[in-house]
Amino acid sequence: MHSVSRSDVEDFLFAEADLLDQWRLPEWLTLFTEDAKYEVPCTDLPPDASPDTNLFYIADDRVRLGERVKRLMKRTAHAEFPHSKTSRIVGNVRIHTRSDAEMSVSCVFQTLRTKDGTTDLYFGKSNYRLTTTGDGLRIKEKRCLLGSEGLRPHGRISIVL
């Protein structure tokens, strides 16, 4: 991982955000390793809380993340049918630690979601563990720490953050 620069990481995270904005979720899913995790803790928990002992909003392993993607592409995922429009800004990208196998990275995010005349803002910080494969950078873990007090007024995380 020592040859990966911050702009490589930025390019990767910007591309990830773009896939989500375009609802190309099956492609987005290929950015994750087979043992990957995607987590959103409740906002009153410490940032390193474990989903095995604490109540989260989302704690997906790779299998459930796959189910999430499949579900969100169906008409019966009512909260996202028709799909909302989203716009993601990713910034303040920093590389914290790196080893031969992986690196830990953080960024801040601001995601706007519009549906049925209502626009909501999701914001916070994402912590990533990234690795490289023959296909380039891949996500081992993505944990989104919401900056808001609870989930009000939007009330749901029906999109992928």
Place this chain on the structure above:
Amino acid sequence: MNANNTEPALLVDPEQRIFKVARRNFVDQEIFEAEKEKIFDRSWLYLGHSSELPKPGDYITRAVAGRSILFTRDAKGRLRALMNTCPHRGAQVCRERKGNAKSFQCFYHGWVFSADGKLRGQPGEESYPEDFKSRETSNMRAVPRYESYRDFNFVSFDPNIVSLEQYLGNAKEYLDVICDQTDAGMSIVAGSQEYSIRANWKLLTENSIDGYHALTTHASYFDILMNSTDNMSAGTGGGFGYDLGGGHAVLEYGAPWGRPVAQWIPGWGEAGKTEIARQYDKLVAQHGKERADRIALKNRNLFIFPNLVVNDIMALTVRTYFPMAPDYMVINAWALAPNDETAWARKYRLNNFLEFLGPGGFATPDDAEALEHCQRGFKNSKEAMWNDISKGMGKEKPSHNDELQMRAFWTQWNRQMFPTPAPSIKDVAA
């Protein structure tokens, strides 16, 4: 249109099997204002669970029916529910969500209170009479009524309300079945789901006890569930809805999902099978097979009037919600779990919880969407005036996917909102 409107809020005719709810009940500003006084100021309202305050000095601040409540465990270990406002000039005394403290100091003029709300001291004491500190009016005011049942703590702003146990009535027995999952007590798991829905609060009451919507609203969840269970008809031997009186209601039914206490599904593997069998055997030893089967294999969506839901389903959840406007509510939800469960069971419980429940789950966002679209549909309420909740009327034993539960809620709601009903309303149990 207003709360004193002569138009009925309900249209009920048991002979014709008609039960209709006026849609203005969900949109009218005056109904919303009247509910504050006639529903929320005259009920027992859930405040929190004793396990949230394990040690003396622990405290939580929480909003209940628009009030700011300071919930503490005092130095003697006794739980206290205080109005979180300084007796001096009214500032909120405690501004933190939770913590542990020996005393609370109002930052405005520095008055200091102990965890039981008693005034301990104030700057410039010499300018007050000698007995000032011993006057009851110098202390933080206790909530008018505070009682608890099996670690579920409630407050009421009506000093003359009946006791909590009397209020819970037939709902008590269902709380008992839920609490009897373990003899080691239960705790709220850390992490609060604090969310909202842009819809009238009564829509969530209905949705929480609605067995009818599951297969359509949650079709995509059942698609996923099929991957973790080999038998979708397991435990689906039906169930029933019950009117518990006083506006309380419950569904009790079998379902194909796994229950950490205690119904195994293949997705949990052999380790899970052993663990679930151990828990089941323990329940049989404690309660006998019949009650053990009820505790382990039946699901319960328990509604306690007006705004508490205890769902004993694929996980155990406590959910309470408050209207902020006719078309906006805030919701707090927690996971409840037996104190003596293993790390395996806790992990799978939480995993199960998140699959279905909560604003990031595979079901709750679709419920929220349905409720918000009802609220949008109610914009037509001048022309299309009525909701129909007659399903299962006239049956001797309505099923869990009939609408008896909703009729139980609305009958009580109507009784409190319109104590002298218009002559056209037949205020009868449905």
